[in-house]
Amino acid sequence: xxxxxxxxxxxxxxxxxxARSVRSRDKLLYRTPLHVKLEKNSSKARTILIGDIHGCFxxxxxxxxxxxFNARSDRLVLTGDLVGKGPYPREVVxxxxxxxxxxxxxxxxxxxxxxxxxxxxxxxxxxRRLLDxxxxxxxxxxxxxxxxxxxxxxxxxxxxxGVMPRTRIEQNTPELLMNLRGLENDRPxxxxxxxxxxxxxxxxxxxxxxxxxxxxxxxxHQYALxxxxxxxxxxxxxxxxxxxxxxxxxxxxxxxxxxxxAWDINGENRSANSFHRESLEDExxxxxxxxxxxxxxxxxxx
Numbered sequence: 364x365x366x367x368x369x370x371x372x373x374x375x376x377x378x379x380x381x382a383r384s385v386r387s388r389d390k391l392l393y394r395t396p397l398h399v400k401l402e403k404n405s406s407k408a409r410t411i412l413i414g415d416i417h418g419c420f421x422x423x424x425x426x427x428x429x430x431x432f433n434a435r436s437d438r439l440v441l442t443g444d445l446v447g448k449g450p451y452p453r454e455v456v457x458x459x460x461x462x463x464x465x466x467x468x469x470x471x472x473x474x475x476x477x478x479x480x481x482x483x484x485x486x487x488x489x490x491r492r493l494l495d496x497x498x499x500x501x502x503x504x505x506x507x508x509x510x511x512x513x514x515x516x517x518x519x520x521x522x523x524x525g526v527m528p529r530t531r532i533e534q535n536t537p538e539l540l541m542n543l544r545g546l547e548n549d550r551p552x553x554x555x556x557x558x559x560x561x562x563x564x565x566x567x568x569x570x571x572x573x574x575x576x577x578x579x580x581x582x583x584h585q586y587a588l589x590x591x592x593x594x595x596x597x598x599x600x601x602x603x604x605x606x607x608x609x610x611x612x613x614x615x616x617x618x619x620x621x622x623x624x625a626w627d628i629n630g631e632n633r634s635a636n637s638f639h640r641e642s643l644e645d646e647x648x649x650x651x652x653x654x655x656x657x658x659x660x661x662x663x664x665x
Contacts, residue, residue, distance in 0.1 A: 414590030418449025442574035443469025443523030
């Protein structure tokens with residue numbers, strides 16, 4: 364495996380092409396390494412991770428204001444699906460580019476790149492509209508997004524959808540990393556609500572932070588944390604702030620697109636086991652449009 368190291372947005376990254384996962388003809392799809400590592404940067408006090416945005420730019424701005432995001436002192440990492448379904452995909456991508464955000468590739472981002480490159484047999488009308496709105500530069504930027512980001516200082520990986528249990532992150536195919544939702548008889552399933560969450564069967568030791576599975580809302584498992592809380596479906600947009608392990612969210616302005624299946628009436632999916640570094644307490648504020656999760660205190664392994 365050939366190694367590549369470069370400077371992107373002032374952060375040293377390293378990664379590798381995995382020939383068995385990506386054919387040479389697909390290199391236009393993946394213009395940077397599939398898996399990158401963000402090394403600790405003393406100039407960045409916090410790392411702020413945000414779940415699936417899906418073009419919800421107003422909510423993104425509100426959430427970043429709430430967490431007091433500072434592009435000079437904070438590192439912003441997105442779990443993918445910046446575009447698709449929601450109203451302001453161009454604004455989301457251009458903002459991410461402007462502030463030097465890092466992001467993994469989501470299935471909707473990937474579909475937009477494939478459509479832009481003429482790699483889809485048929486292109487839906489909504490995808491054509493998305494391409495027209497994004498433009499050339501933003502589509503190119505989406506093609507530079509990796510499949511995983513390793514946050515070395517936290518022994519954590521960021522992927523869009525999921526990973527198979529008892530595997531290394533890099534051993535998972537792009538299809539799994541961008542589409543996995545559950546396991547059924549130890550086999551992967553990509554459909555909403557099928558099987559049980561893959562994250563229940565992920566036993567570390569690395570922490571995996573992911574999005575994609577909005578139907579299960581916030582997921583807190585022993586070694587995995589799911590941040591897609593369905594903003595585009597009228598739910599929340601959620602951020603994880605490191606190193607404090609604090610969860611903060613804002614409510615969607617409206618339901619931009621109905622969910623494919625009914626959501627968990629409890630609004631959250633938490634395993635019986637505690638998150639491997641923290642115990643979780645809720646603090647529900649009096650305002651109906653926001654909810655913050657506090658006191659993510661280190662109680663487990665590091």
